[in-house]
Amino acid sequence: MKNLSTILPDVLQRIASDNDIALIFLKELWPQIVGKEMAANSRPLSLGKKKLLVAVPSEVWRHELTVLAATFLSNINHYWRLPLVERIKFTVDSSDRSSCRVSSTTL
Secondary structure (H helix, E strand, O other): OOOHHHHHHHHHHHHOOOHHHHHHHHHHHHHHHHOHHHHHOOEEEEEEOOEEEEEEOOHHHHHHHHHOHHHHHHHHHHHHOOOOOOEEEEEEOOOOOOOOOOOEEEO
């Protein structure tokens, strides 16, 4: 019997064409993809047309993650083993991490 780590990449490749399902997996796997500290201060909100919208709690975090955007892209696409995301947009959500404000940066 194969363990999950050996079959997960194949599963992720199959679901990559469905943005809604890919987003669900991105949310669940976020700490593994970007690390626990980054995951504690960011979360995927939406995925469409290879663009990922990520909520962050403050302008400071938005700036910090903007600097690390290329690393995020590399980690996500390496995890999926295909180019799932080409651009990341960070948006500040200082309320309850469930809604976005207008302030954002696109990479």
